[in-house]
Amino acid sequence: MHGIELRAARVRYGPLEALHGITLAAPATALTVLLGRNGSGRTTALRALAGTVALSAGTVVRDGRDITHRPPHERAAEGLCFVPDRQAVFAALTVAENLELSHAEGDFARALDAYPELRPLLPRGAGTLSGGEQRMLALSRALLADAGVVLVDEPTQGMSPTVAARTYALLREVAADGACVAMAEQRLPPALRGGAGRATVVHELRRGAVVFSGEPGEISSARAPRPRYGRE
Numbered sequence: 001m002h003g004i005e006l007r008a009a010r011v012r013y014g015p016l017e018a019l020h021g022i023t024l025a026a027p028a029t030a031l032t033v034l035l036g037r038n039g040s041g042r043t044t045a046l047r048a049l050a051g052t053v054a055l056s057a058g059t060v061v062r063d064g065r066d067i068t069h070r071p072p073h074e075r076a077a078e079g080l081c082f083v084p085d086r087q088a089v090f091a092a093l094t095v096a097e098n099l100e101l102s103h104a105e106g107d108f109a110r111a112l113d114a115y116p117e118l119r120p121l122l123p124r125g126a127g128t129l130s131g132g133e134q135r136m137l138a139l140s141r142a143l144l145a146d147a148g149v150v151l152v153d154e155p156t157q158g159m160s161p162t163v164a165a166r167t168y169a170l171l172r173e174v175a176a177d178g179a180c181v182a183m184a185e186q187r188l189p190p191a192l193r194g195g196a197g198r199a200t201v202v203h204e205l206r207r208g209a210v211v212f213s214g215e216p217g218e219i220s221s222a223r224a225p226r227p228r229y230g231r232e
Contacts, residue, residue, distance in 0.1 A: 002180070005061045006019075009023070009060070011056060017208065018041050019041050020208045022209060024045065026149075028175075030180075030199035031172055032203070033192060033216075034182065034185070035203070036186070038186070042184040055068060080149040091125070092127065098137055098141060114139075115136040118137060118140060130158065133158075135156065150179055151182050154185060193216045202215065
């Protein structure tokens with residue numbers, strides 16, 4: 001299978017177990033959404049895929065290869081780009097310098113086409129940007145990296161609804177071009193709930209366990225109460 005997977009993955013933070021042996025897959029050419037409230041394990045699952053937290057049991061598999069013990073920098077060198085929900089840009093550098101780091105030839109036209117709002121901000125320090133502007137910059141760097149696996153924690157945090165919709169469209173395009181794209185969200189964005197020919201995979205987590213895996217349209221039926229039979 002082309003993509004990235006967790007198989008029977010467990011993660012512990014001291015005495016607490018954050019992931020209880022979960023198995024989930026983020027296939028290439030589809031947009032994968034990890035849903036869940038704070039504390040559900042969605043962010044930990046992304047970090048486990050990126051290698052920034054270690055598994056206490058289980059495996060991480062990419063394109064059929066076990067990469068469980070590959071450190072984060074090696075996964076990055078092999079085309080995995082992780083955009084965390086915080087500290088996702090180099091605050092001490094300018095916007096232009098952040099973008100230059102993501103493209104060997106310093107060509108970041110693609111990023112500015114995706115987010116023209118960044119053009120007038122190029123000489124600004126990245127640490128002075130608003131939260132939404134920093135998310136645009138972080139995602140621009142992911143676009144420029146031309147990664148085979150893109151993992152994003154809450155991609156549209158702080159963005160306006162218009163920019164958020166554009167961001168989801170961009171992530172769909174990256175997936176459609178053959179990349180494996182997985183993101184963590186608290187709720188399923190309206191922009192991802194439908195659309196013919198737009199492959200989206202959803203994994204819902206609660207308290208460190210996967211409680212649903214399927215397509216967006218199946219979520220409401222999965223949550224609907226089961227019919228009761230007989231007398232109360």
